[in-house]
Amino acid sequence: MGILNVTPDSFSDGGLFRGEAEAQAQAERLVAEGAAILDIGGESTRPGHTPVPAEEEQARVLPVIRALDGRLPIPISIDTYKASTADLALAAGAKIVNDVWGLQREPDIASVAAAHGAPVMIMHNRETIDPAIDIVADMLAFFERSLTIARKAGIPDGDIVLDPGVGFGKTWEQHLEALRRLPEIRALGFPLLVGVSRKSLLGRLHDKETKPADRLYGSLAAHAVAGTLGADIVRVHDVGAHVDAMRVVDAVMRPESRR
DSSP, rough: OEEEESOOOTTTTTTOOOOOOOOHHHHHHHHHHTTTTTEEESSOOSSSSOOOHHHHHHHHHHHHHHHHHHTSSSEEEEEESHHHHHHHHHHHHHEEEEETTTTTTHHHHHHHHHHHHHEEEEEOSSSSSSSSHHHHHHHHHHHHHHHHHHHHHTGGGGGEEOOOHHHHHOOOOOHHHHHHHHHHOOOOSOBBEEOOOTTTHHHTTTTOOOOOOOOOOHHHHHHHHHHHHSSSEEOOOHHHHHHHHHHHHHHHGGGGGGG
16 A cells, blocks of 8 residues: 655655645556555644644545546545545545544544445554553454444445554554554454554664654564564555565465465
8 A cells, every 4th residue: 555645744755745746646656666555645643743624634635536536557545534535535536445543533434435335444543642551452442343333334344454553542562562463453354454654663763863764674674574464455655665575475474375
């Protein structure tokens, strides 16, 4: 999954692809590098981000989705937790809903996805960080609530992907534990999406201060670990490098995928 942020303040590429022409060019670049899904977002969800009204988010993403609709050989996912944005984005050509609040911030988003026949990606998140909790137990309980919302709305289990939300609502140790214990989440029986690309939690493992764009090697390592432990999709900025890395993971861990 290639990341396309049409925002002014995303932590890694904020402001780079706000213009429609720049966004289209980046989308085509990610496809050329081998992306299988293009994830378009119009609101930064980095720590300390400023929420934006739905109308502003829609003004950012809808022109880009409309411009790309029918031009790409891969599906577009809309990265939003807002039901109204999801509805308009799906009508404009997006095919998937990627919700960083797991359908729980605006539960109507599940009905929107069901009405459009769109798969959903359900990410674990927390309003507050609590170092005392068993983070995976918290994730499992969170997903059960999200699955109840999805099923009640009529979303079939086959259209659901789970995301542990590495980088969201957790301590540094809990981020690593979430990755380490991916098999426990995989045991729920759903495909897994993992996104660690360029995140600050990787920077803590460097010997010097790094900018997000300097964290490629850590991103590759984290996603290779995730793929080994059961992740089916990785959400990344650097698509070409990850395609090469994940082909190695697949060749070792999923040899049937190479036949």
